[in-house]
Amino acid sequence: YEIDNQRPFHWSVQQYWSPSHSDYIGHSLTGVGYQIILPDTFVQVHTTWGWSGEPLWPLWTYHNGIYSYDYVRVVRPGGSNSNNLFLTYPQQGGLMFKNLKYYLYWESIGSDIDHVKIWYSIGRQASSYDSSYWTVIEPSAPNTGEYLWTVPDQDSAFRINIAGLNSSNQRLAADGSYDRIQCLFPDHTSIAT
Secondary structure, eight states: OTGGGTOOEEEEEEEEEETTTTEEEEEEEEEEEEEEETTEEEEEEEOSSSSOOSOEEESOOEETTEEOEEEEEEOOOSSOOOOEEEEEESOSOEEEETTOEEEEEEEEESSOOOEEEEEEEOGGGGTSOOGGGEEEEEEEEESSSEEEEEOOSOSSOBEEEEEEEOTTOOEEEEEEOSSOEEEEOOOOTTOOO
16 A cells, blocks of 8 residues: 555564575665565565665565565655755775875765765774764765765775755755775885985
8 A cells, every 4th residue: 555655664574584694684674666476466565785776575485384474564655855965976986095185975866965974884893883883973964966075994884874954954865875884094105305
């Protein structure tokens, strides 16, 4: 019903057999569509872990006598929000050098985003968005579309995240880098003197 009314929903699967993990998983996803390919039904999910598009997951799994089960939470917003935010650099990962300055760039849509909050994560070599490893870069940068940042002297890959807030500090939109950025020391040994 929610998808037919163009509303995504929170879908939590438990005891869900994952062939790629060779194990049962519990995971929360955003359901954005569905497809019926008889005799099966699939949920189209939005992922945050790569450029795999919006893959189809079976509505349920059965493996070694165990059925998966799920929960659905419906979120119905109170009104429209025409604001959006897109991190444009860095986006696809790459390489940055420690202690050097880089501009972080974003595009914002709508007129209500007053300022942005920017942070980075180094959790588990930035292979996931582990919120216990977030470090604030700037809690309240003007929404100018750019911010000059000095890459910290730390030994880990990282990801960048940005949130757009209104003048009352309410979060209106957010985006982040899709792949981790490697962090290295600059090599000055090849510079001729």
